[in-house]
Amino acid sequence: MLGKDLLGLYDTSAEDILSILDTAVGMKKLLTQNLKKLPHLQGRTVTTLFYENSTRTRCSFELAAKYLGAGTVNVSASSSSVQKGETLIDTGYTLDAMKNDVIVIRHPMGGAPHLLAKHVRASVINAGDGMNEHPTQALLDFYTMREKFGGFQGLKVAILGDIKHSRVAKSNVFGLKKLGAEVCLFAPGTLMPQGVERLGAKVARSREEALAGANVVMGLRIQLERMHGGLFPSLAEYSQYYGVGEDFLRFADKDCIVMHPGPVNRGVEFTSDVIDAPNSKITEQVLNGVAVRMALLFLLIKNRQGGEKNE
Amino acid sequence: MPEERLLMDGAAIGRMLARLSHEIVEKNKGTQDLCLVGIRRRGEFVARRIGAQIEKFYGDCVPCAGIDIGLYRDDLVSSFFVPDARANSLGFSIDGKSVVLCDDVLHTGRSVRAAIEAIFDLGRPACVRLLVLCDRGGREIPVSPDFVGKNIPASRRELIDVRLLEIEGEDSIGISLKE
Amino acid sequence: MNRLLVRGGTVVFSDHCTVCDILIEDGKIVQIAHCIEAEGATVLDASGLHVFPGLIDMHVHLREPGFEYKEDIASGSAAAVRGGFTQVCCMPNTQPVCDNAAVVGYIVARAKEVGLCKVRPIGAITVGEAGERLAEIGKMKQAGAVAISDDGKPVSDARMMRLAMEYASDFAMLCLSHCEDRSLADGGVVNEGYNSTLAGLKGIPRAAEEIMIAREILLAETLGKHVHICHVSTRGGVQLLREAKARGVAVTAETCPHYFTLTDDLILSYDANTKVNPPLREAADVAAIREGLRDGTIDCIVTDHAPHHRDEKMVEYNLAAFGISGLETSFSLSYTALVRAGILTLNELVEKMSANPARILGLEGGSLQEGMCADLMLADLDAEYKIDSKTFVSRGKNTPFNGRFVYGKVKYTIVDGQIKFCDEKN
Numbered sequence: 057m058l059g060k061d062l063l064g065l066y067d068t069s070a071e072d073i074l075s076i077l078d079t080a081v082g083m084k085k086l087l088t089q090n091l092k093k094l095p096h097l098q099g100r101t102v103t104t105l106f107y108e109n110s111t112r113t114r115c116s117f118e119l120a121a122k123y124l125g126a127g128t129v130n131v132s133a134s135s136s137s138v139q140k141g142e143t144l145i146d147t148g149y150t151l152d153a154m155k156n157d158v159i160v161i162r163h164p165m166g167g168a169p170h171l172l173a174k175h176v177r178a179s180v181i182n183a184g185d186g187m188n189e190h191p192t193q194a195l196l197d198f199y200t201m202r203e204k205f206g207g208f209q210g211l212k213v214a215i216l217g218d219i220k221h222s223r224v225a226k227s228n229v230f231g232l233k234k235l236g237a238e239v240c241l242f243a244p245g246t247l248m249p250q251g252v253e254r255l256g257a258k259v260a261r262s263r264e265e266a267l268a269g270a271n272v273v274m275g276l277r278i279q280l281e282r283m284h285g286g287l288f289p290s291l292a293e294y295s296q297y298y299g300v301g302e303d304f305l306r307f308a309d310k311d312c313i314v315m316h317p318g319p320v321n322r323g324v325e326f327t328s329d330v331i332d333a334p335n336s337k338i339t340e341q342v343l344n345g346v347a348v349r350m351a352l353l354f355l356l357i358k359n360r361q362g363g364e365k366n367e
Numbered sequence: 368m369p370e371e372r373l374l375m376d377g378a379a380i381g382r383m384l385a386r387l388s389h390e391i392v393e394k395n396k397g398t399q400d401l402c403l404v405g406i407r408r409r410g411e412f413v414a415r416r417i418g419a420q421i422e423k424f425y426g427d428c429v430p431c432a433g434i435d436i437g438l439y440r441d442d443l444v445s446s447f448f449v450p451d452a453r454a455n456s457l458g459f460s461i462d463g464k465s466v467v468l469c470d471d472v473l474h475t476g477r478s479v480r481a482a483i484e485a486i487f488d489l490g491r492p493a494c495v496r497l498l499v500l501c502d503r504g505g506r507e508i509p510v511s512p513d514f515v516g517k518n519i520p521a522s523r524r525e526l527i528d529v530r531l532l533e534i535e536g537e538d539s540i541g542i543s544l545k546e
Numbered sequence: 547m548n549r550l551l552v553r554g555g556t557v558v559f560s561d562h563c564t565v566c567d568i569l570i571e572d573g574k575i576v577q578i579a580h581c582i583e584a585e586g587a588t589v590l591d592a593s594g595l596h597v598f599p600g601l602i603d604m605h606v607h608l609r610e611p612g613f614e615y616k617e618d619i620a621s622g623s624a625a626a627v628r629g630g631f632t633q634v635c636c637m638p639n640t641q642p643v644c645d646n647a648a649v650v651g652y653i654v655a656r657a658k659e660v661g662l663c664k665v666r667p668i669g670a671i672t673v674g675e676a677g678e679r680l681a682e683i684g685k686m687k688q689a690g691a692v693a694i695s696d697d698g699k700p701v702s703d704a705r706m707m708r709l710a711m712e713y714a715s716d717f718a719m720l721c722l723s724h725c726e727d728r729s730l731a732d733g734g735v736v737n738e739g740y741n742s743t744l745a746g747l748k749g750i751p752r753a754a755e756e757i758m759i760a761r762e763i764l765l766a767e768t769l770g771k772h773v774h775i776c777h778v779s780t781r782g783g784v785q786l787l788r789e790a791k792a793r794g795v796a797v798t799a800e801t802c803p804h805y806f807t808l809t810d811d812l813i814l815s816y817d818a819n820t821k822v823n824p825p826l827r828e829a830a831d832v833a834a835i836r837e838g839l840r841d842g843t844i845d846c847i848v849t850d851h852a853p854h855h856r857d858e859k860m861v862e863y864n865l866a867a868f869g870i871s872g873l874e875t876s877f878s879l880s881y882t883a884l885v886r887a888g889i890l891t892l893n894e895l896v897e898k899m900s901a902n903p904a905r906i907l908g909l910e911g912g913s914l915q916e917g918m919c920a921d922l923m924l925a926d927l928d929a930e931y932k933i934d935s936k937t938f939v940s941r942g943k944n945t946p947f948n949g950r951f952v953y954g955k956v957k958y959t960i961v962d963g964q965i966k967f968c969d970e971k972n
Contacts, residue, residue, distance in 0.1 A: 066744070082449035086438075089454035143861055165864040166746035167816030184866070188746025223746060250749065251740030318509050358447045 058359055061173040062352060063179040064189035065231040073231055077199050078207075079351035087123070087347055096354055097126035102158040103151055104183070105131045108141060110162055113183050113193070117160045120349035129156070148176040158353060161185070177357045178312060187221050187249075192352060193317050194227035196345040199233065200337050201272055203344070204313050208235035212310070214266045216300060217276030219243040219252065219326055224317045225276055229257045242266035242300055246287040263300065267307040274315045275300060275325035284351070291324050301327035313337045325342070371528070374519060380500075382534045383516045387498060388420035390514050391517040394400035395465055398427040400493065402464045405458065406482050410470035412533045413500060417469060428479050432457035434489075459487035461490040467514070469531040473499040476510030501540060547770055548572055550963055551584045555592025555924060558599075558896050560913055568597065570920040573962035578916055590965070592924055598896055599914050600632025600663075601877060601922030602903040603778060605697070605722070605800060606850035607869070608634070608665065612641025612850040617853035617941045619653065622873070623662035625851070625940035626914045627967035629873040630661050630956040632921035633909060634851075637697040638670040643755065645670035645681040647689035653688040662966050663959075664921075666909065671710045671721060675699040675967075678706070680713060687717045691906045695722035697776060698722065698823075702728055704761055711771040718970050720907060722774045725758035725783070726824065727776055735864055737825040741810045747863060752831075753781040755824050763790040763797055767830035768913055772796035774906060776848050779805045779824040781834030788843040797907050799838075800846035803879040804946065806835045818859040818866030819946045822852070839898065845906065847898040849876045853942020871942030875933055877925065881954035918962040 058072045065073065069085060086094070102121035104114050114130065114364045121128045131151075133141070142150075144163075151159055161169050166188035173180040184190040198208070203210055213232055219225045219241050231238050233256040242260040243254060253259055260266035276296060288294050305312070314326065314336040322328050331338060375383070395401050398421060406415030411433030418431040436451025468482055479497060486495060500516040505523065521527055521542060528541045550570040556563050557578065567582040568575055608622035617625075618634075626634045636653065638644030652665045657665030669686035671678050675696045683694055694714055700723070701707045711721050731754040736742045738749025759775055763786060766773040778784060778801045778813065790797050804822060809829050812820040818827060838844040852869025859866050880899065884890040890898070896913075904912025911921040933950050935943040959967035 079449060082451065086449075086452060089452075091452060091454050093438060094449070096447065098444065115447060143857070145860055163862070165862040167863045170816045171862060186746050186749070226743075226746065249743040250738055251743045255743070256739045354449070356448075361447070 058355055060356070061169070062191055062356065063169050063173060063182045064181065065191045065194055065234075066189065067229045068191065068231070070234040073180070073194040073195065073198065073235065073274070076195055076348065076351050076355060077202060079355055080133070080199055080347040081267050083346035083350040083354070084344065087343065092123040094124045094246045097121060097124035097357055100126045100357060101129060101155070102126045102160060103129045103156045104133060104160045105133065105147065105151070106162045106183070107133045107168075108156040108162050108164050108184070110184070113162065116342070116345045117183060117349050119159075120346050120353055124350055124353055126157075126353070139185070141206065144172055145175045152178055158356065178361065179204045181352065181356070184223050186223065188223050189227045189230070190223040191227045192345070192349055193224045194231050195352070196341055196348040197228055197274070197315060197317075198231060199344045199348050200313070200315060200341050204337070205271060208232065210235040211237040211272065212216065212240065212270045212309070213237050213274060214240045214242065214260070214270035215274045215276065216242045216263070216266060216298065218247040218278055218282060219276070220247045220249040221279070221282065222276045226255075226276070229255050233257075240266050240270070242298070244288050244294070247282065263304050264307050267300070267304060270308040271307050271312050272315060273300060273305065275320070277317065277319065278321060278324055285315055299323075299325055299327065300330055302329050305330055315341060371541040373463060373539060373541050375540040377538040380540065383500070384416050384420050385424075387514050387516060388424060388515075391467055391498070392421060392425060394496070396512070398425050398429055400464050401467065401502065402461060403432075403467050403469055403484075404431050404461070404486060405431070405469040406478055406504065407435050409529065409531060409534070412531050413471055413498070414469040417467070417498065423453050430457070430459040432459065433483050434477060434482055436481040436485050439484045441477055441481065453487060455485055457489060461492045463487065464492050465497050466492040466495045467498050467508040468495055469498045471500045471531075473502045473512055474505050474512070475498070477507060477509040479510045480508055500529055501527060548963060549584055549587035550960070551582060551589045551921075552592050552597060552922065552924070553582075553589050555595045555597035557914060558892050560897065560901060562895055563596070563892060568914065568922070570960070570963040573709050573920050573964070575587055575914065575918050575920050590602060590958065592906070594926065595924045596892070596927050597914070598630070598923045598925065599900045600741045600911055600923050600961065601630045601899045602627060602633045602911060603631050603849050603851065603873065603876070604635040604693075604846060604903040604908060606634045606636050606796060606851035606873065607639065607853065608636040609853060610640065610656065611649065615941075616855050618737060618898065619656045620660045621939060621941045622853070623657065623665060623872065625873040625938065626663040627874070627959040627961065628939050628956065630877045630925060630959055632871060632923065632959060632961045633666060633668060633911060634663055634873070635666045635668050635692055635907065637695060638669055639698045643670050643674050644668070645673050645675070647682065648684040650686045650689040650691045654713040655736060663961055666690070666907070668693045668695050668697070668722065670694065671701055672706060677703055680710060683714050683715050685720055687719055688843070690717070692909065693720045693722050693774075694893035695698065695776070697722065697724040700724045700726045700728065700758060704765070708765050708769065711765060711769055711773060715771050718908070720772055720774050722776050723758065723762045724776045725762065727754045727757045730754035730757065732901045734754075735825070736813045737810045737820060737827045739810065739828055741813055742849075745813050745816070747813065750825055752782055752827070755780050756782040756786060758970045759786050763787070763795055766797050770796070771795065772798070775799040776839045776849065777802050777805065777824060778835065778838070778844060779827050779831060783830045784834045784838035784843055788841070792862050798845045799843065800848045800900075801835050801839065801844050802848055802850045803876050803883070804870065805881055806832055806839065807883045808832070812861075817946065818861065818863055818865050818869070819944050819948075821863060821866050821868055822850075822866035822870050836884070836889050839884060845898065845902040847875050847876065847880050848903070851940070853940050854944050855941070856943065859944050863887055868945065869944065871935075871940050873940060874938050874944060875947050875952070877956055878931075878933070878952035878954045881927065882952045886953055909914045920960060922958070922960040923956060924958040924960075926955045926957050927953060931955055
C-alpha cells in the first residue's frame with residue numbers, strides 16, 4: 057500500500073506502481089476529453105519546492121494538482137540557498153505550519169526528499185533528487201510502455217545516454233525490474249555508474265547490442281556540463297558513437313517505440329528523423345505525465361484520508 | 368430470484384409518453400425555445416422518445432441531447448473514485464431556452480442536482496423543468512418533478528426496474544424486492 | 547604522599563593477563579604484585595574488572611580553538627576519559643590552524659587547566675594546512691607537539707610531502723598522512739560502488755585513498771624515512787601496507803572502529819551520521835581491515851573523533867559534515883568486534899590502542915610496568931550496554947552506532963594516579 061510519500065521506486069512495490077498506472081488510465085481518459093475538473097483535492101494545497109530549474113516537471117505537477125482542484129504554491133529556491141539560507145528541514149517545518157498538504161520536491165542532492173519526508177507531516181513526492189531517483193518520470197514512462205504493449209513481462213527496454221547522472225534511468229531500472237521487463241543500458245564508460253549489473257540491468261557493449269530486439273528505445277539527455285567536466289570530448293563525437301539515428305533503430309524491434317524524458321538535444325541523443333518518427337512517443341509522454349501525476353496525488357491523498365479523520 | 372410485479376407494459380408506457388409530451392407543450396405554451404436534455408444513459412432515451420412524440424403531435428423538431436453527470440456527482444470526494452465521465456456537448460445552445468431535464472426514475476434527487484450543475488456549466492437556460500417516468504419517493508434533497516409519468520411510492524427494499532426498448536428490447540416497468 | 551592501590555583486577559600486560567594489585571604513588575606505578583599491603587593507601591576494588599594501560603588515541607579532533615560549538619578541550623577531554631583514554635593527540639585543523647608554537651602552546655596549557663587526560667597536539671605540516679610551505683616544525687615540537695599532519699587537507703603536492711618527511715625527521719617528528727587524492731575524490735561523499743549508485747550519491751573511489759598510500763610508501767621507501775598512514779579504510783590500502791612492511795619500509799598505519807564494524811549499506815538511510823572521510827566501505831574492505839589488524843599490518847586503532855554540531859548533520863547528505871564522534875564508543879566497539887569475535891587477543895587490543903601509539907609517537911605510557919606513569923583504564927568486559935549518544939559527554943552526538951549493543955564498559959580512568967573518570971553506576 058502506497059505510504060505517506062513517494063520517494064523512489066526502489067522501495068515501491070510492483071502492486072503500487074500498477075495501481076498508480078491503473079488510476080492514471082481514468083485520468084488520461086478525462087484529460088483527452090479536456091475534462092480538467094475533478095474535485096478530489098479541493099481544499100488541499102500542493103507546494104512545488106524546486107531547488108533546481110525544471111519548467112516541464114513543475115508545470116506537469118502544478119497542472120495535475122489544479123485539475124484535481126488543489127491549490128498550488130510554487131517555491132523556487134535558487135541552488136545557492138541550499139547552502140546558505142534556511143535549512144531544508146526548517147523549510148519543511150514552515151510549509152507544515154502553513155497547513156500545506158503535499159510537497160513536491162526537486163533537489164540537486166540525492167536523499168533530500170527522504171530527509172524532508174522524515175520531518176514533515178505533509179506527503180512528500182520526489183520530483184528528482186540529484187543522481188538518485190525521479191519516480192514520476194519513470195511512472196509516466198511505464199504508462200507509455202503499457203499503453204503501447206499492454207504489459208511489461210518480457211518487454212525489452214534499451215536506455216542509452218548518461219546513465220551515471222540519470223535519476224530517470226535509475227527509477228526506470230528499479231521499476232522495470234519489478235514489473236518483469238528487461239533493461240539494457242548503454243553509455244560511454246565515463247557515464248556508466250558502478251554496480252549497475254547488480255541493480256538487475258544488462259550493460260551493453262555497443263549500440264547494436266543494446267538495441268537488439270528492443271521494444272522501447274529510451275534516450276537520456278546529455279548535459280553540456282558533463283562535456284565541460286571532461287566526461288566525453290564533444291557532442292559531435294557523442295552523437296557519432298553513442299547517439300541513435302534511423303540507421304541504428306533498425307536493430308530494434310520493428311514495432312518499437314522511442315522515448316525520451318526531454319528536453320531532447322536534437323542530433324545528439326537522437327537524430328531528428330527518430331524524434332519525429334510516428335513511433336516516437338516523446339510528446340505523448342508529456343500528456344501521460346500529467347495523468348500519472350494526477351493519479352499519484354489522488355492516491356496519496358486518498359490513502360491519507362482515513363488516517364486524518366482520526367487525527 | 369425475487370418475484371417481480373409488472374406495473375406498466377409497453378402500451379401503457381406509450382400512452383404515458385404521449386401524455387407527458389402534451390403536458391410539456393401545454394406548460395410551455397407551444398414548442399418554442401423548448402429543448403430536452405436527458406441524464407445519461409436512460410434519461411437520454413427518454414428525452415429522445417419525448418422529442419419524437421412532440422414532433423409527431425406538433426410537427427416541430429425539438430432539440431434533444433444526453434448529458435453526463437459523472438463529474439458532478441456529490442460522492443466523488445467522499446468515496447474517492449475516478450468517474451468514467453464523458454465531456455458534455457449538447458450540439459445546441461441552451462441559453463435562454465426552456466430545458467426539460469429527463470430521467471427514468473426519480474429517487475433521492477442527487478442525480479438531478481448534479482445534472483442541473485452540469486446544465487449550468489453549459490449555459491444559462493430561461494428555466495429548467497424536470498420530467499421523470501416514475502417518481503418512487505425517498506428524496507434526500509428538495510427536488511420536485513414538473514412532469515411525472517407515474518408515482519410509484521416504493522420502500523428502500525424495493526427495486527423499480529425501468530426497461531426501455533433501446534436498451535432491454537422492451538418497454539416496461541416492474542417492481543421487485545431487492546435481493 | 548598520594549597512594550592508590552588498585553586491588554584484585556585482572557591486569558592486562560603485553561603478553562598475558564594476571565590477577566594482581568597495582569600500587570601507585572605520586573602518579574607513578576611503584577609496584578605490581580600479588581596481594582600488596584599498603585597502609586594508608588586509598589584502595590580501589592578492581593575485582594571483576596580488567597586493568598589496562600591507559601588508552602592512547604593518536605587521532606582526534608578537539609576543535610579548540612575556533613570550533614568550540616562542536617567541541618572544546620574540556621568536553622573532548624571528558625569524552626576521552628569516559629572512553630578510557632588517558633592520552634589523546636589532537637589534529638591541527640582548528641581555527642586558527644595549529645601550525646605554530648603559539649597555538650600548540652595554547653592547547654597544551656588549556657589541556658593542563660582542564661586536567662583530565664593528557665592532550666598532545668599534532669602540528670600542521672604546512673602553514674594553514676595549505677600545502678604550500680612548511681610550518682615551523684621545530685618550534686612546534688618545542689612547544690609540545692608530538693607529530694605533524696595536514697589531516698583533513700591532504701598534502702596533494704608530492705614534493706611538499708617529501709620535504710616534510712625529510713625536514714621533520716631532523717626533529718624526530720613523524721608525518722601522519724591523511725591519504726586522499728582530492729582530484730579523484732572529486733567532491734564525493736560516500737564509497738564509490740553499488741551502494742553509491744543505489745543511493746544516487748557521489749562516490750569516492752578506493753583508489754583516491756590507495757594512490758596516496760602508495761605515494762607515501764614510495765616516498766618513505768625512497769627517503770628511508772618513517773611515515774604513518776591515517777585511518778586506512780580499503781582492502782587495497784591494507785594490501786599496499788602489508789607489502790611495504792614485508793619489504794621493510796618504515797610505515798605504520800591506523801584504522802578506526804567504524805572501518806571494521808560498518809559497511810556502506812548504512813548510507814542508504816541517508817543518515818548523515820554515516821558520513822565520514824574516508825567513507826564507509828564494503829564488506830570485503832571490513833574483512834580486510836580486520837585481517838590487517840590481526841596480522842599486524844595495521845598498528846593502531848584510533849577514533850578520528852570528529853565531533854560536529856547537530857545542525858551540521860541535520861541537512862542533506864551532501865551538505866553534512868564528515869565525521870563520527872568516536873571517543874566514547876571506541877573501546878567497547880573494538881573489544882566487541884575484535885576480541886570477542888576472536889580476531890585479536892586482549893593483549894593485542896591493548897597493543898593497538900595503547901602500546902603502539904605510544905611507541906610510534908614516543909609517548910609515555912602504553913604498558914603497565916613499575917616505574918611508569920600511572921595511566922590506567924579499568925573496564926568491565928562482561929558488561930553489555932546499549933550505546934546512547936544522548937549520554938555522550940562530548941558535544942558531538944554524531945554517531946552511527948546509536949542503539950547498538952556492545953560489551954566492555956569503561957569503569958575507571960586513571961591519569962597520573964588520579965581517578966579522572968568513574969562510571970557513576972559503581
